[in-house]
Amino acid sequence: MYREICSKYAPDKDNLICILHEIQNSHPQHYISEEAVQTVAEYLGVPANHIYGVLTFYTMYSTKPRGQNIIRLCESPPCYIKGSENILHKLMTLLDIEVGETTKDGCFTLELCACLGVCGNAPVMMINNDVYGDLTEEKVEEIIEKVRRG
Amino acid sequence: MSLKRIDLLICCGSGCISAGALKIKERFHAVLSEKGLTNEINIIETGCMGPCDYGPVMVIYPEGIFYKKVTPEDVDEIVAEHFVKGRPVQRLMLQDEDKTIAAHKEVPFYQKQVKVALANCGFIDPESLEEYIATGGYEALGTVLTQMTPQQAIDVVKESGLRGRGGAGFPTHMKWKMVHDRKEDQKYVICNGDEGDPGAFMDRSLLEGDPHRILEGMMLCAYSIGASQGFFYIRAEYPLAIKRIKQAIEQAREVGLMGKNIFGTDFCFEAEVRTGAGAFVCGEEMALIHSIEGERGNPTPKPPYPAVSGLWGKPTVVNNVETLANLPTIFVKGAKWFSTMGTETSKGTKVFALTGDIRNTGLVEVPMGTTLREMIFDVGGGMIGGNEFKAVQLGGPSGGCLTAEHLDVPVDYETLKARGAMMGSGGVIVMDDQKCMVNVAKFFMDFCVDESCGKCSPCRIGLKQMYNILDRITKGEGQEGDIEELQRLGETVAKISLCGLGQTAPNPVLSTIRYFRNEYEAHIKDKACHTKVCRDLFHFKIDKSRCIGCSLCSRKCPANCISGSREDKYTIGQVDCVKCGNCQDVCPVKAIDRIPGIHSDVTAHKEALLKRKARED
Numbered sequence: 001m002y003r004e005i006c007s008k009y010a011p012d013k014d015n016l017i018c019i020l021h022e023i024q025n026s027h028p029q030h031y032i033s034e035e036a037v038q039t040v041a042e043y044l045g046v047p048a049n050h051i052y053g054v055l056t057f058y059t060m061y062s063t064k065p066r067g068q069n070i071i072r073l074c075e076s077p078p079c080y081i082k083g084s085e086n087i088l089h090k091l092m093t094l095l096d097i098e099v100g101e102t103t104k105d106g107c108f109t110l111e112l113c114a115c116l117g118v119c120g121n122a123p124v125m126m127i128n129n130d131v132y133g134d135l136t137e138e139k140v141e142e143i144i145e146k147v148r149r150g
Numbered sequence: 151m152s153l154k155r156i157d158l159l160i161c162c163g164s165g166c167i168s169a170g171a172l173k174i175k176e177r178f179h180a181v182l183s184e185k186g187l188t189n190e191i192n193i194i195e196t197g198c199m200g201p202c203d204y205g206p207v208m209v210i211y212p213e214g215i216f217y218k219k220v221t222p223e224d225v226d227e228i229v230a231e232h233f234v235k236g237r238p239v240q241r242l243m244l245q246d247e248d249k250t251i252a253a254h255k256e257v258p259f260y261q262k263q264v265k266v267a268l269a270n271c272g273f274i275d276p277e278s279l280e281e282y283i284a285t286g287g288y289e290a291l292g293t294v295l296t297q298m299t300p301q302q303a304i305d306v307v308k309e310s311g312l313r314g315r316g317g318a319g320f321p322t323h324m325k326w327k328m329v330h331d332r333k334e335d336q337k338y339v340i341c342n343g344d345e346g347d348p349g350a351f352m353d354r355s356l357l358e359g360d361p362h363r364i365l366e367g368m369m370l371c372a373y374s375i376g377a378s379q380g381f382f383y384i385r386a387e388y389p390l391a392i393k394r395i396k397q398a399i400e401q402a403r404e405v406g407l408m409g410k411n412i413f414g415t416d417f418c419f420e421a422e423v424r425t426g427a428g429a430f431v432c433g434e435e436m437a438l439i440h441s442i443e444g445e446r447g448n449p450t451p452k453p454p455y456p457a458v459s460g461l462w463g464k465p466t467v468v469n470n471v472e473t474l475a476n477l478p479t480i481f482v483k484g485a486k487w488f489s490t491m492g493t494e495t496s497k498g499t500k501v502f503a504l505t506g507d508i509r510n511t512g513l514v515e516v517p518m519g520t521t522l523r524e525m526i527f528d529v530g531g532g533m534i535g536g537n538e539f540k541a542v543q544l545g546g547p548s549g550g551c552l553t554a555e556h557l558d559v560p561v562d563y564e565t566l567k568a569r570g571a572m573m574g575s576g577g578v579i580v581m582d583d584q585k586c587m588v589n590v591a592k593f594f595m596d597f598c599v600d601e602s603c604g605k606c607s608p609c610r611i612g613l614k615q616m617y618n619i620l621d622r623i624t625k626g627e628g629q630e631g632d633i634e635e636l637q638r639l640g641e642t643v644a645k646i647s648l649c650g651l652g653q654t655a656p657n658p659v660l661s662t663i664r665y666f667r668n669e670y671e672a673h674i675k676d677k678a679c680h681t682k683v684c685r686d687l688f689h690f691k692i693d694k695s696r697c698i699g700c701s702l703c704s705r706k707c708p709a710n711c712i713s714g715s716r717e718d719k720y721t722i723g724q725v726d727c728v729k730c731g732n733c734q735d736v737c738p739v740k741a742i743d744r745i746p747g748i749h750s751d752v753t754a755h756k757e758a759l760l761k762r763k764a765r766e767d
């Protein structure tokens with residue numbers, strides 16, 4: 001599978017970031033495994049430690065398995081001013097996990113992230129590729145329920 | 151394309167999408183087909199219209215009626231009343247004091263704005279090349295390619311006075327000229343779309359709302375400097391922007407606006423999109439270049455500048471999204487026209503993102519030199535919740551705080567810098583009098599510590615030290631001399647850090663010390679947070695004259711530290727209080743207040759503990 005993804009790109013080092021994104025997105029647990037790193041290293045002809053160097057530099061990549069849905073709550077100042085702390089507490093109690101953890105059923109991983117660029121509608125979070133704005137504690141509950149049901 | 155009776159423009163910028171715009175669009179499609187009106191009404195999905203706070207918003211032509219905060223439930227009424235009977239829905243219009251504002255162009259939010267870069271955002275369908283061309287798109291490129299030499303094009307940009315909109319304000323023509331004069335065969339142009347500044351979203355809105363304009367701007371640059379290859383570097387947090395730019399590139403290629411011999415000239419050009427992966431420092435041009443090369447996004451010392459040795463060691467121009475967005479209009483309307491707007495040193499307009507405790511959050515474009523007062527009060531509609539204006543943070547975590555006394559300062563690159571702030575990418579975070587400036591400074595510092603790439607030690611270690619001091623101060627452990635130490639560290643880090651991140655990261659701390667020194671002193675000397683934000687520096691108190699003795703607070707207290715009776719009323723045991731605020735939230739008669747300062751019981755308890763410890767040792 002990893003080999004297939006690699007072969008969509010020319011074996012040039014500058015494609016590394018795109019390849020890693022695609023590998024991570026296509027994995028049901030949204031992470032990059034050791035096997036994937038080895039495959040990419042062989043394909044691009046660079047040492048595996050280079051891949052790890054890049055992979056761990058960028059916050060969006062994970063080397064550990066994560067949930068089916070990645071919640072990324074913005075922790076930037078405009079959201080903070082509009083009460084993102086309360087939203088974070090709500091998410092933690094609702095999902096019964098800390099930041100960086102995955103729910104027992106493997107449905108959600110909760111992460112904090114830098115500015116999502118939707119500050120006009122702060123506080124904001126992103127679940128996978130969808131942005132949810134003007135969050136309130138009640139809204140968060142509805143959204144989580146909806147995503148859980150699929 | 152057929153002509154229809156009504157054009158319905160729905161804002162589908164990320165702000166409105168996050169507020170539910172796509173659901174409304176779907177509902178319109180459903181209702182219109184149900185009523186058999188699909189041939190009469192044209193639904194157009196546009197980019198960001200600006201007033202995010204009113205979202206989801208829409209404009210209906212030919213009348214130009216503006217509706218705000220529309221929900222899917224309103225759709226039936228809009229169709230039945232407005233589309234069928236020709237009676238616009240009053241209740242969805244903007245209410246300004248006693249007036250109902252129907253027309254889009256009369257909304258106060260737009261009154262002081264001049265749209266150059268944002269001209270098409272919210273007006274055309276960003277996924278349609280034809281609509282961009284219909285508004286004069288690619289006219290500039292055609293003219294420049296067929297009638298100007300690269301040097302003449304650079305001269306136009308020079309005459310316009312355009313400066314980089316990404317933050318530092320470096321004159322655009324100088325960057326171009328340096329690369330133009332290099333003899334190498336291969337040169338590159340990069341569009342910096344790694345908009346990481348918290349509180350800035352103009353690049354996102356431009357890429358999403360008018361992608362062809364950015365592409366045309368890039369090609370104008372490429373021709374002027376002699377590049378045949380361009381890269382868009384866009385952060386992965388902006389999936390819609392990535393999709394729209396990729397689509398624009400495809401459309402341009404299909405009709406021959408990209409590829410070989412564009413407009414029948416010798417000019418050939420190809421562009422590609424590269425994405426980031428969540429690293430703020432990649433907005434720095436050298437870090438960005440390394441990221442495109444597939445490396446860690448670490449900055450490297452300058453010189454050599456990218457103009458000499460950039461992407462893969464070749465001469466490279468890195469221009470911000472908004473800079474590129476200004477170019478097509480400069481070439482069509484002329485450099486003179488552009489330079490009539492703005493101040494002596496800063497020409498044209500600037501897009502700002504208004505956020506924070508302000509009524510009309512959103513994206514605005516005003517001429518350089520507009521004052522903060524006009525921007526915050528006239529365009530932004532002033533503060534929300536009746537609170538007073540306290541400060542404004544300009545330029546994100548690299549910028550500085552300004553206060554009420556600076557409200558009449560004209561905003562341009564130089565005046566902001568002289569006052570300890572900076573233009574940055576144009577994020578304007580407005581704060582009311584409920585905000586603690588020490589806490590805000592700590593928050594920005596926390597961001598910079600997180601985002602420091604770790605390559606150079608002043609930034610990696612210095613910022614962490616500054617954060618530790620700020621953290622102590624907000625926890626009531628501030629010491630005499632902390633302010634001076636913060637200033638000393640801040641100035642050192644700014645002077646000797648490798649890249650822009652470290653060089654500007656101390657700004658929020660230094661500027662808050664400059665303008666709110668009394669707040670720092672109150673935190674350190676009086677151990678009091680007068681805005682009652684820092685948990686360790688205020689306490690809760692039940693006002694017995696107002697307390698009705700209902701015991702609700704006592705029952706909700708997780709620390710079990712509230713005691714009393716209906717007769718004696720209730721009291722908080724200060725030593726055990728965890729400051730969760732539950733009691734204040736549940737009190738039905740609002741008898742519980744936050745009092746600045748540490749309670750004397752807590753101080754006495756701490757002293758007793760220290761004494762006991764000393765005896766045991």
